[in-house]
Amino acid sequence: xxxxxxxxxxxxxxxxxxxxxxxxxxxxxxxxxxxxxxxxxxxxxxxxxxxxxxxxxxxxxxxxxxxxxxxxxxxxxxxxxxxxxxxxxxxxxxxxxxxxxxxxxxxxxxxxxxxxxxxxxxxxxxxxxxxxxxxxxxxxxxxxxxxxxxxxxxxxxxxxxxxxxxxxxxxxxxxxxxxxxxxxxxxxxxxxxxxxxxxxxxxxxxxxxxxxxxxxxxxxxxxxxxxxxxxxxxxxxxxxxxxxxxxxxxxxxx
Numbered sequence: 381x382x383x384x385x386x387x388x389x390x391x392x393x394x395x396x397x398x399x400x401x402x403x404x405x406x407x408x409x410x411x412x413x414x415x416x417x418x419x420x421x422x423x424x425x426x427x428x429x430x431x432x433x434x435x436x437x438x439x440x441x442x443x444x445x446x447x448x449x450x451x452x453x454x455x456x457x458x459x460x461x462x463x464x465x466x467x468x469x470x471x472x473x474x475x476x477x478x479x480x481x482x483x484x485x486x487x488x489x490x491x492x493x494x495x496x497x498x499x500x501x502x503x504x505x506x507x508x509x510x511x512x513x514x515x516x517x518x519x520x521x522x523x524x525x526x527x528x529x530x531x532x533x534x535x536x537x538x539x540x541x542x543x544x545x546x547x548x549x550x551x552x553x554x555x556x557x558x559x560x561x562x563x564x565x566x567x568x569x570x571x572x573x574x575x576x577x578x579x580x581x582x583x584x585x586x587x588x589x590x591x592x593x594x595x596x597x598x599x600x601x602x603x604x605x606x607x608x609x610x611x612x613x614x615x616x617x618x619x620x621x622x623x624x625x626x627x628x629x630x631x632x633x634x
Contacts, residue, residue: 386599412436561625600625
């Protein structure tokens with residue numbers, strides 16, 4: 381596995397930390413991407429110390445500043461580089477109102493994270509998650525990140541078909557803290573419908589090449605979920621994805 385790659389723990393959703401540790405060993409990853417409940421579990425720190433892993437990212441669904449502050453502290457305790465967020469829903473608010481409310485609510489955490497040495501980022505996510513998020517295009521995610529003083533986590537699966545994608549990437553890169561990769565097979569309606577990189581139509585190599593040329597220096601996270609992944613077998617799919625993207629990164633000189 382390329383040293384800049386991680387395989388997100390949601391790929392193995394339902395697995396406990398001991399089983400995740402075994403998967404990480406089998407895959408040969410050096411970087412971990414986990415969810416907030418896992419970083420709050422004291423056993424993760426023990427695994428990281430024993431295995432020599434580094435924690436690249438932690439996912440958190442924002443609810444309160446106190447809740448995020450606890451995640452930031454736990455993340456800092458295991459040397460996490462970035463905590464990335466969904467914003468929470470907007471209810472009946474318009475987008476701008478919801479963005480301003482989120483920015484105000486998270487402001488204390490931005491300061492707290494900076495002091496703790498942990499980056500904070502917001503990701504783009506499908507409108508299917510509008511009950512828990514407000515940024516559904518890369519353009520809107522950039523706008524929100526600029527308003528709230530956050531970094532950006534780019535989930536390519538949710539923005540690959542947008543107009544001027546590479547132009548938006550150029551705009552996002554100064555704030556980009558994490559890039560998540562998977563693929564999509566045209567016509568797949570079996571949500572979440574993700575595929576192993578190389579099996580679908582997402583222009584992964586062009587996107588990654590542009591990011592690297594633009595100076596992106598952080599990790600690439602494989603987030604592999606859905607029926608197609610389950611049919612192949614999660615570990616098998618993750619191993620194949622790791623081999624494909626590792627070869628791509630090596631070809632691109634990452």
